[in-house]
Amino acid sequence: RLDDALPDPAEPLPARWSGGLLERLAHHAARTPDAVAADDGTNRWTYRRLASGAAAGADLLTRHGVGAEDVVAVLAHRHAALPAAVLAVLRTGAAFLLLDPDHPAEVLRRRAEAAGCRIVLVPGDITGATTLLPDRRTVLTLPAGPVDEPAARPADAPAEQPDAVAYLAFTSGSTGRPRAVAGTQRALTHFLDWHTRHHGLGPRDRVAALSGPSHDPFLRDLFTPLWCGGTLLLTDPATVRDPDRLARWLGEREVSVIHLTPSLGRLLAAAGPDLPLPALRRAFFGGEALTTTDCRDLARRAPGVRCTAFYGATETPQAMGVQDVGPGEGAHRTVPLGRGIPGVQLLVLTADGRRAGVGELGEIAVRTPYLSLGYPHDPELTAARFTPGPGGDRVYLTGDLGRHRPDGSVEYAGRADRQLKIRGHRVEPREIEAHLAAHGGVVHAHVAAAGPDSVHAHVVPARGVPSTEGELAHWCRRALPDHLVPAGFTFHDRLPLTANG
Structure with missing residues (x-):
């Protein structure tokens, strides 16, 4: 029977603990203290220095x-001290929130406020940090210079709580x-341990931070090399x-x-022909549909590369589905989402919550004990997205539509809602529409995709309050990340509606 190849939602999926990030750091600092852990082109941090910097940063925060239960922004x-700053937060028992300094100050302020951050930690002596987050928050700087304390031993690191908010x-x-x-270390290190073991990543690997x-x-990007003892490489x-x-730079x-x-892979493939990548051996794609053509184009630049498609969401978190792409695969086709990694099932559920059969359209759900904790301060949304599955345990409803293939893998079939994927980011059009509607010159707004890299806004302007495309773009850039800013605007007297409104 075809359905025999499908995952069994009643199969036990016990949770295991792969160890903590601090424990792993202490291990490398003891065994290979002089190996380079992070390199930004100007600063190089060894594992000894990284362990010492994390300990010094934790003392500063304490x-x-x-x-525990604090959140530190x-x-x-992209400084070599960044891993030390993140690990310093974990050493205190608090959780970290990464804020991108390239985002508008209003985005950073709103996120820090929503997370309840009162402390901002900055890796290195970065000027301008207080102007980005000025609202009654204490800004601390993690020294970027040499740290003289001895490398932390495994016993020095505090006991790590696998299911606390990390x-x-x-x-x-x-x-x-x-x-x-809210994510946990159990989920994160389960992925890291599988990822590095299954794909043979180790101390000789040099991992680029591109996200x-x-x-x-x-x-x-941040933790894969630190888990396997490799080197994290950062650029602007x-x-x-x-x-x-x-x-x-990659070469x-x-x-x-x-x-x-x-x-980004297509962007890389479009570079000049005289820029080969002979050292690149593994490329892991995620965030959007991958095609065999994407992999072939990258292989022309990096003949030794092997490509793999990852599937996951912030809520799962990290990659929960995996599909390898064989070298020289034939005609252009979309790579399926694949199967769940160990301890994970990719299910396809019908509207009444049962497991769909082979070829039957349904919503993709992720069943695993390694899910995130949900949405802080939003129990209703958490209950709506993290629900009991067919086997009675917790699953995450992704909102993605899909089908099981005869071999048990899952293929993507679109979204069940209006959510878009722009440059690998999840985009809710209503977030952009709500921001545009707050502008005094806008009565209605509708946002739609304009290809894989941008969105377009359709706007009904307020009578007597003329707005220009440049003015609305500036309004969006002040408070939205770059991938949420419409690339263009079309003005209408009214938005066309269906018969039922």
């Missing part, structure tokens, strides 16, 4: 009263307000956005592992 400049990450919200997701720091996939955002500069730094969106 002196300012930080402890880390202004995540970090907050924000997603686009349909209400126009920031929506936080935006406030985007949940950045945690893969302008390099990531420029195909030639990016390809040249010069001999990057061997990247996590990226298919859109």
Whole structure:
């Protein structure tokens, strides 16, 4: 029977503990203290220095009263000290919130406020930090210079709580307000342990940080090399956005592992032909649909690369589905989402909550004991998205539509709602519409995708209050991340409505 290949929602999925990030850091600091943990091109931090910096940063935070159940904002400049700042927060028992300094100050303020942050930790002596987050928050600087304390031993690190809140990450919200997701170390390190073991990542690997720091996939960039004893390589955002500069940097730094969106992969493939990537051996794609053509185009630049598609969400968190792409696969096709990683099932559920059969359309649900804790301060939304599955335990309803293939893997079939994917980010059009509606010159707004990289806004202006495209774009840039700012505006006398309004 075809359905015999499908995951059994009654199969036991016990939770295991893969160990904590601080424990792993102490292990590497003891065994390979002089290996380079993080390198931003100007600053190089060894594992000894990283462990010492995390301990010194934790002491600094503790002196300012930080402890369990606090959330510390880390202004995540791409500095080699960034991992030390994040690990310093974890050493105190608090949770971290990564804030991208390239985002507008209003975005940073709203997220810090929603998370209840009273302390902002800045890796390195970064000027301008107080102007980004001035609202009665204490800004502390993690010293970027040498730290003389000896490397932390395993016994020095505090006991890590696998199911406590370890970090907050924000997603686009349909209400126009920031929506936080609370993640745990159990879920994060389960992924890291599987990821590094299954894909053979180790101390010789050099992993590039390409995601935006406030985007949940950045945690893969940040912690994958630190888990396996490799080197984290950081560069400025302008390099990531420029195909030639990016390809040249990846080649010069001999990057061997990247996590990226298919859109960024296509950007990289479009770089000049004289910029090969001979050291690149693993490319992990996520955030958007991947095609076999995307993989072939990247392989022309990096002949030794193997491509893998990841599927997951901020709520799952990290990658919960995986599909390898074989070298030289045939005609252009979309790569399926694949199957769940160990301890995870990708289910397809019908409207009445039963498991769909092969080829039957339904909503994709993630069943695993490694889900996030949900949305802080929003129990109703948490209960709506994290529900009992067919087997009675907790599943996350993704809002993605899909079908089971005969081999048990899952293929994507669109969204059940209006949510969009722009440059790998989840975008709720209602968040942009709510912000535009708050402008005095806008009566109605409707936002739709304008390809994979941008959105377009359709606007009904207020009578007697003329607004220009530039004015509305500026209004959005003041308070929205770049991927939420419409690339264009069309003005209408009224929005066309269906017969039922």
